[in-house]
Amino acid sequence: MEKSNIPLGTIEIYGTEARNRNFVYERLKEVYETFGYEPLQTPTFEFKEVFTGHHGEGENLLFHLQDANKQDLVLRYDMTVPFARFATEHPELKRPIKRYQMQLAYRDDNIDKGHLREFMQCDGDIIGSQSLYYDADVINLAVCGLKKLGFKDFIIRINHRKIIKGIAEELGYMGKKGLLKIQRALDCADKFGKSEASVEDFTKKLKERKFTDFEIERINKVVFKRYDLQRPQELFETLYHNPSVKEGIKELQEILSYLPEEITRYCELDLTLARGADYYTGFILEGILPQSNVGAILGGGRYDNLVKDLGGTDVGCVGMAFGLDRIWVAMQDMGLYPPRTDPKILIFTPDKVDKSIFELANHLRSHSVNTDICCEFKEYSEVEAYARSRDFTGIIWDKKYHSLVEWDEHKKFILSLIK
């Protein structure tokens, strides 16, 4: 399809592509519902203050607007902050609150990086509990969600902000500022896997961020190692003596201990994982497809203080988001959409349309057969070309059925309806 004249970093979706996208949307909605999440929809624009102070460097990416009353507004940057606001404003809802939210988010980002400026986030979060079994159920959701979509080969990378804090401390970067420095350094590169290309790319980014060669060597030595959470002594050698690292590992072990092997087999401890948002405080996760270059297709973690920061009283928040746009593209690339099996019929008459045509159309429609009426053309060949271009599966001309696909079952069904 030709390119539309629409703003940079936005997309326009038509026909089969839109139906495929809806397939992803519906499957994820089903998964959230079966996991007991409640649906929430928040406005596209919020008061500017709501989104201030939570996204670090991301705050530069807010879209600003002003309404007729000179009220400063911003487009929804993510779903996490509106949910935290919602929870704070609704003390009458019993805790923990579990909600999912599948809406568009807006970031005025540099589209050279391949980022969209308008994209669909599918968030599920639990507010009001510090119990780690909710962290486990978030990992569970990630794995079940990707399976439900038809993915077989994927990795759930996990890490813990306390481990990153420990790495920062070991390098001499102390306190919140030190954590942020290492966190953003880790986050700046796409490091999917432990390949040499990943290490090189990462090294380059660290240099840009003014880390010394000595520091870079130490960081690389730690983060690019393969770790097994069942044997933390391997981590011990370099990091386990650090109290923050120790705590992070203990939490990750507890979280994974709740899950059956059919879930944990997809999980990998990956110390290069940092996640961008400042607000995470505990475990973090990200989902990737080794056979695709779309990047992370889900991400999240624990962020215990965000609601308090927004003026609320809730402690304990954990959640994750599926990135629908990337999943949609990856599934297209990997051929994961189910083949079409629904009939779509074009009723054509070369003469004048009359009531009987509409009666037939409505009869087919009432049996869930997608049906359109047409008398625009003169020749059958023109009608057929039009019907094929719009993916019709059959034409009814003068009450006779012309099948455009080899679906015997449907042919019988349509014939039974029109006789």
Added chain:
Amino acid sequence: MEKSNIPLGTIEIYGTEARNRNFVYERLKEVYETFGYEPLQTPTFEFKEVFTGHHGEGENLLFHLQDANKQDLVLRYDMTVPFARFATEHPELKRPIKRYQMQLAYRDDNIDKGHLREFMQCDGDIIGSQSLYYDADVINLAVCGLKKLGFKDFIIRINHRKIIKGIAEELGYMGKKGLLKIQRALDCADKFGKSEASVEDFTKKLKERKFTDFEIERINKVVFKRYDLQRPQELFETLYHNPSVKEGIKELQEILSYLPEEITRYCELDLTLARGADYYTGFILEGILPQSNVGAILGGGRYDNLVKDLGGTDVGCVGMAFGLDRIWVAMQDMGLYPPRTDPKILIFTPDKVDKSIFELANHLRSHSVNTDICCEFKEYSEVEAYARSRDFTGIIWDKKYHSLVEWDEHKKFILSLIK
């Protein structure tokens, strides 16, 4: 539920309300699909120029923003203009193009009138044909859509811009400007029905618009009459001699002649109907619920020149939109949502969570049973209060099932899954 601190004219939707709203959305999507429409999604913001020059006074309601590249953008005011742009930019798609689009629209309106500033429009339009049987199928769609949602008592008001043009001419208001004056006068009042209150309200609005008493009397005499399209001689007395009126009536007669009685029985010619947008050129329609005060729940008509005005070559466009927000409220008021029948189970353990709890939860989930895990509370009474507040239908405590609703079928089903 308490009110959230969100911008004026926006809404926040949670839990059952969101599921009901989704019910409306899904039903309308089904109707569009069975009528052979293709799905389209366009960006939330467009270049400012796209929305300039098509909405008359409505243009003052555009939300403006500017991105980091100083590009002037506006939020999507409606779906019609983006579709016209899309069609123009995609000459490779065979005509006529039939598309539906169900997305949010944004208007910086005076919320005193009860208008939302962010609302869901569900549009279906056909571009590239002047055949009136498409107009008939739009009326057909309106009736079938409302029936599908469960409405039994509704009116599809129809009128024709050429009839309004004739009325303007008869009052001495000639040309495009004259048409606009009468059109906007008709559009300024909510005139559902021919009650005295409607006439009074309308008279007041006409006075505000500087019409003379003589003109107001003549307008009221014409537009508040009950007309029967089968007997246009009644119209003849006052208007039928006007060529524009004659043409409009002939077109409406042809459109309705295509439709079976089970559709036309819902239609009423209503000369007080005008529709706000400037771009309509032919028949116009609006759907109302006599038993509800939500206002028009659908609207549309033929707008043959819009694509040409946007620089395209297509002639002939017709379509309509369901107003999802009003339908959602009306269905709530009228109790039209189906009662809940899906089980939702809370697995509770007062002890430590372990793998077996997650295995049971995933087992239930794999059978489409909405399931959550909880060990936040100490007493069964606390668990039950939490479960009831979140509409759970049952609790599994220590592998024993406690039903919270009187659904014998589901009890059997759940017991069969957990034994």
